[in-house]
Amino acid sequence: MEIAGFALWQVGIALVATFASAYVRGLAGFGLAILLVPVLALALKPVEAVLIANVLGLTIGLTEIRHLIRTAEKSAFHIAGIVILTTAPGMAVLAITPAPVARFLIALVALSAFIAVLLPPRAPEMPGRINTLLTGVASGLLTGFAGMPGPPVVPYYVGRAIPREVAKASMVLVFTAASSAGIASGVALGTMHWRLLLLALALFPVVLVGNALGRRALGKISDRAWRIFAAVVLGAASFAALLKLI
Template sequence: MLPAAFAFTGWEVAAALLAALGSAFVRGLTGFGMAILLVPILALTLVPIEAVLLANVLSVLIGLAEIRTLVRKAERSAWTIGALVVLAVPVGMLALLATPDPLARLLIALVALSAFFAVLLPRRAAAMPGLLATGATGLASGLLTGFAAMPGPPVVPYYVGRDIPRDVAKASMMLVFTIASAAGLVSAVAMGVLSWRVVLLGLLLFPAVLLGNWLGHHASGRIADPLWRTFVGLTLAGAALAALLKLLA
C-alpha cells in the first residue's frame, strides 16, 4: 500500500519503473534517448508536467553520478549549448503550463518521433559547427527541455551526425542533458510546480535507472556504430508511435 501523500497508483509506479529501466539502458548504450523514450510513456499515465519533471529529476541524478567523466571527455561546445539551454528552459516550461494536457501529450509524442528522423541523418565532417548552428541548437534544446524534458532532438544530430569519437559524442550529449535537466528543475521550483511526490518517485526509480544505464554502458562497447544507430532509431520510433496510437485510440 502506497502512502496517501505519495498519491501515485501502483500501476503508475510499475509503468514508470519499466520505462525508467528501458530508457536508461538506451542512454547508457548511446548517450541519449532517456527522456525521449521516458516522457511519452510517463505522459500516458501522469499529468504531462509531472512526466517532464520526473524525467528531469532522473536525468540530473544519473548525470551527477557520472559528472567527472562527462566533464573530462565532453567537447567544449557542450558548455556553450548548455548555457543557452539554461536561458531557454523557462520559456518552454511556461509554454507547457499554458498548453492543454491532451495537446501537450500529442506534441511530446511528435517531438519523440522527430528524434527518430534525426538519428537517420547522414554523418557530417568532425569540425565543430559555427556559432549560429551551435546557438540554434542550444536555444531549441532549452525550449524542448522546458516543454517536454527532451533536449535531445536538436543535440543528437549536432554530435551524432558528425564524424567524432563515440565517447566524445556521448559525454558531450550527456553533459548538455544534465545541465538542461538541472535548469528545468530550477525553473520548476521557481514557478512552484515541482511537488515532493515527483521527487520521491524519482528517488524510487533511480536504482532502476542506475541498473539500466550500467547495462547500456556494458553493451555499448560490443555494438558497432551502424547497429546501435539502427537499434536506437527503431526504439525511438516505436516509443513515439506507441504514444501516438494511444492518443488516437
C-alpha cells in the same frame, strides 16, 4: 493503495519505463527523457512526467560528471549554457497547455528527432556558432516543454562522424545541465512538488541498474551499429507515443 500520492498502476508503469529508458541511455547516450516522458505522460500529467525525468536525468548525470567534463566536445559546454537560459519559457508554456495537446506535441518532438538522425552523416568538424546557438535554444525550450533536450542535440552529435564516446559524453553533459534547469524552472513556477521528488528518488536505483547494463552492452557493438540503434530508439519512441494517442 498509493505510493507518494500515486496509484500502484502508475508506479508500475513508471518502473518499467524507467528501467527500459535507463538501459537505452547507458547504451546510446540518450533516451532517458525521449523514451520516458511520452510513456509517463500517458499515466501522469505531462508536467509531472517532465519533472520526474528531469530529476532522474540530473541524478544519473552527476554520477558521471567527471568523465563527461573530460570527454565532451567544447560545443557541449556552450549548448548547456544556452539550455539553462531557455528552459523556463518552455516550461511556462507547458504549464498552460491542455494535457491532450501537450501529449501530442511531445510525441511529435520524439518523431522529429528520429527523422533528423536518418539524414546523411555530416563532416566531423564542429558546426558554426549560429547552428550551435539554435541547437541550444531549441533544446532549452524543449527541455521546459517536453523534458526532452535530445531532439536538437542528438542529430548535432550523432549526425556527425565523430567518435561515439565523444558524442555520447557531449550529449549527456548537455542533458545533465538541461535537467538541472528543468528542475529549477519547476521550482520557480510552483510545479515541482515533493511527491514528484519522492517518486523520482524511488526510481533512481532502477536508473542505476538499467544504465549500468546498457553501458556494459555498449562495448560490444560497432560505431555503425550504435548509430543504427540510436535511430531505432528514436523511431520506436515516437511511433509508440503517436499510436497510443490515436
